Amino acid sequence: MSSRDPSLSPTLRLRARGALANETGRFETERREAFDDGWDLPEEERLLRTEVRIERPRSALTYNRSPDLPFDRSVNPYRGCEHGCIYCFARPSHAYLNLSPGLDFETRLIARPGIAAVLERELRARSYRAAPIALGTNTDPYQPIEATHRLMREILEVLAAFRHPVAITTKGTLIERDLDLLAPMAAEGLLRVGLSVTTLDPNLSRRLEPRAPSPARRLQTIRRLAEAGVPVRAMIAPVIPGLTDSELDRLLAATAGAGAVAASWIVLRLPREVAPLLRAWAEEHYPDRAAKMLARIREIHGGRDYDPAFGKRMRGEGIWADLIARRFRLAAARHGLDRAQPPLRSDLFRPPPRPGDQLSLL
Structure with a gap:
């Protein structure tokens, strides 16, 4: 039985998309539904394509005070993500744009050209004090539209010029394009990268993360x-839990063999609209194990789809969460990935001179 959203037009063809529904955003006052208007005219099948809209940013840096995050500031060049990962915890943020966290999140994207110039202005403020900037904390900065818009490239050029520390999180292979900037920054202790690998099974990956690079490519x-x-x-x-947790040792062995120097893990998080989206996805693709998988997820989050409490949201609690943590810890040690990475350097931060600036005599 298909879990496809009945509100979607039956002539709308979904190809390589994660979500099966496009429920109205929680802040919208009206609800949209597809219906037969009675004209009985044949309609052509239409492929759901990606749209990119433009937003002119007024600010670049976003600050947080979350005690369980290792950074206090980030930059997000895009809203929404074409990778279409069904589990993405950032999906609910699309509701603030009066868009659906479902299919809209992966097909109606926002690019923010000019964000590098805004970032440069903020870094030049007299009150600014350097600390690592996180890139890719909400949606992936190296998603496919970066090949056209090149916003990440522009941001890195600014950070390199300022000798500013940065941590990048991605599953996009387009990061290889920027090695000419990344390698010198890494050599100075200004950069590190976190690359997400969820599974080694290419078929599972294609369903979980339909437009993300394959595990082998990552x-x-x-x-x-x-x-x-x-x-x-x-x-x-x-x-x-119940889907990818059995791969922990193999994942750590493969990433260590590829050259990773450290590893981390986060348990599945299902805030707001992500829970029903994941539930529909599991019932569609894995009906034989969906009920057990969803029950295990609730056990880890204290009987709820998601517990947002600091200290629990990333790791969960209870016997199953403890078991995952123990298995990860042992596997990371076995493959040499249990080491702490040195802190990024903030002492090298220097705003570069602009044309016409008076040079220092010291």
């Missing part, structure tokens, strides 16, 4: 970054 990216001297942390995220 391992190749880890290898190319490592060969260029860029320290890579393998991010086993999310660990999905």
Whole structure:
């Protein structure tokens, strides 16, 4: 039985998309539904395509005070993500744009050209104090539209010029394009990369992350970054109980073999609209194990789809969460990925002179 959203037009063809529904955003006052108007006219099948809209940013840096995050500031060049990962915890943010966290999140994207210039202005403020900037904390900065818009490239050019520390999180192989910027920054202790690998099974990956690079291609990216001297942390995220948790040892062995120097994990998080989207996805693709998988997820989150409490949201609690943590810890030690990475350097930060600036005599 298909879990396809009945509100979607039956002539709308979904190809390589994660979500099966496009429920109205929670802040919208009207609800849209497809219906037969009675004219009985044949309609041509229409492929759902990606749209990109433009937003002119007024600010670049976003600050947070979350005690369970290792950074306090980030930059997001895009809203929404074409990778279409069904588990993405950022999906609910699309509701703030009066768009659906479902298919809209992966097909109606927002690019923010000019964000690098805004970032440069903020870094030049007299009050600014350097600390690592995180890129890729909400949606992937190296998703496919980056090939056209090149916003990540422009941001890195600014950060390199300022000698500013930066941590990048991605599953996109387009990061290899920027090795000419990344390698020198890494050599100065200004950069590290976290590359997400969820599963080694290409068929499962295609369903979970329909427009993300294949697992084998991501391992190749880890290898190319490592060969260029860029320290890579393998991010086993999310660990999905009952679906991918059995792969922990194999994932860590493969990423260590590709050149990763450290590893981390995060348990599956299902905030707001992500829970029903994941439930429909599991019932469609894995009906034989969906009920057990969803029950295990609730056990890990204290009987709920998701517990947002700091200290629990990333790891969960209870016997199954403890078991995953113990298995990860042992496997990371076995494959040499249990080491702490050195802190990024903030002492090298220097705003570069602009044309016409008076040069310092010191």
